Amino acid sequence: MNNREYRKQLAEETLQILDKGFYTSVSGKKIDISQLQHKAEQFTKVYTPEESDELLKQLPYTTADFETNISVTNQATLDAVRMLIAEGHEDVLCLNFASAKNPGGGFLGGSQAQEESIARSTGLYNCQIKTQGYYETNRKHKSCMYTDYMIYSPFVPIIKDEDGNNLNQQMHCAIITAPAVNKGVVKHREPGRLQDVEQVMKRRIRKVLAIARTNNHKTLVLGAWGCGVFQNDPNDIAVYFREVITSDFSHQFEKIVFAIYSSNPKFITPFMAEFEQ
Template sequence: MVDRREKNAEIFRDTEKLYKTEPLLVEAVRKGIEMQKFIGERDVMVPEPSIFVLRGEAERAKVIVSGKRSLEAAESYARLGKKVCVLNFASATNPGGGVTRGSSAQEECICRCTTLYPSLNTGKMWEKFYRPHRAEGNSLYNNDCIYTPDVWVFKSDTNFPVLIPRDKWWQVNILTCAAPNLREWPSNEMNPYAGDKAAKITPTDLEKLLTARIKRIFEIAAREGNQVLVLGAFGCGAFRNPPAIVAKVFYDVMQDFMCCFETIEYAVYHTEREVENYEAFREQMGKAVKSTYDMSKEEFMDRVRSAVEKR
């Protein structure tokens, strides 16, 4: 039987070797670190009102719920020349989460396939993102984000990634943000210094917290000019966030950003036995598609004007 963790760790060691020795990837890492942005929760980064009408009054984003992995979902758009942003469901206290130890959560999967990890694992990001989260010891974390443009994808987004042909490598933008960690014991090897007690928060307060955080994600992705936004079951895996609440918040927040993107895809990878997250998003986003596409033009523009006024 394959030791999954050891196999994952071995794949990541190969990924490290490649981005440290392959000239194109070495340069990609250098540029990624240079162009990367830290956006703290106290930083003012409100989208310009113009982004709400860039695509025309009558155009609204196509909303998709798929069972794909995050990079798998992003690839088809990127190959069509679209500017694509993928949300990285991050560890707030460890770059790449448990990727060096062979963990299998979404962030680790992204890091095994791309040049993202060395961009996150820098002195600047430790100073601004990881150490402050460790010092807080609050497993609810905060709304800090990291935006890493032009990340190179050079391995397949599969159970055990393999190198893809060099002429098939592609690029994507990654937005790193941590969901609240609602585990009974928040700290572990992948998320050290996350606190030693379960967070105490009501469903109502959790919804408010997620609303602020997810709104930040949409604002940054829109401000950076992305045409496609790939999201998913943010915090619904290892961090134990209730999928029904998370899906509802994404639905609610998304309404103010429907004219900012061509496509918003919720990539909710699942096995045959674990479909709760996928079903929650499919049910919620089914309502989202209907509620926006069935609006009249006047109703839709009223929503746009309201969104701009809120900012």
């Protein structure tokens, strides 16, 4: 079986687990996730661009006074999430670098990118497909700038590790599903809008952080958002994150991890330069 077929099989396994409401761990233990998954789906919320615009009117946030610890790690998003949970953080939220048009991206077909990895390993997909607004609007939207629609899903059960092994204990995190600008396509089809990319990406970063803050999350896993197939420059995205965090969200989070999983240093190096001085 090739890698794509194996990933496809894992995706199907995960959907079967969600259907049953439980799985058998590597050590042979039955882990029930039915109540968690029900909660995740029940409390999943779509933020329209107008709703998140309202959140931005409250910036800068000054309600907390944390000494924010920011680190950059070469690991997958969910590996970072599980590490933080193991350290005792109970409110971990991660950003899903999402497809604007397809729930779970291409995970059912065995594709491999950050969203597919999350969808294959958690209950996120079943939360996404029960929403209205995000996918329909982006599919109708002609521009690959996409829209500011975002999906907030709390209590999402984490089922598998990055290798596809079922976890030995119940774990969950919150996930924000949000699309970056597809800069590669914009450059090709809408070159006149390239000048807008910075403004749009900074606004979306603000909205992601505002949704996290509004829902009382103090521990975040972020990353090189839109720097893969969407071709945003990691140098730019790292700067945008730093500018937004230090201006509008100073002292508002306890811990932020930029999890950047790649053998190519061009993705992680700019974030280390911005955040690990």
